[in-house]
Amino acid sequence: MTTYFTLSEANAMIPFVKLDIEKLQGIKQQYREKHNELQLLKAYFRKHVPPAGRDPFFTLECEMDFLQMEGNTIVKSFELKGVQLKDIDTGLVDFPAIWNGHEVLLCWRQGEDSITHYHGMEDGFAGRKKLAEE
Secondary structure, three states: OOOOOOHHHHHHHHHHHHHHHHHHHHHHHHHHHHHHHHHHHHHHHHHOOOOOOOOOOHHHHHHHHHHHHHHHHHHHHHHHHOOEEEEOOOOEEEEEEEEOOEEEEEEEEOOOOOOOEEEEOOOOHHHOEEOOOO
């Protein structure tokens, strides 16, 4: 079942959405760094014998698992609120809405102060229109 937002409801969520996107971006960056570190460590231990009885990858793999769980929890919170997370890197989200009698997506991107655009359900970001247009 789709949750529909009014423009004011969607705009009221922007501060929270912004924080969650920033968290996701940080998690994604940390994950990338740990992944790169793990690859270097694996390359090192292909040439060197690891200490007996120790898994040299365990800590990094656990940290990566935790980051993945944390990120998945935030993504799931978007879904539970009815907000559609489109792109973490650009901070792009959509809010389903009924606008002038049509089902649309109110479109917000990180860096924008408020929602000023919408697009059709199938149009995507490239089809954004100003809210005043119809």
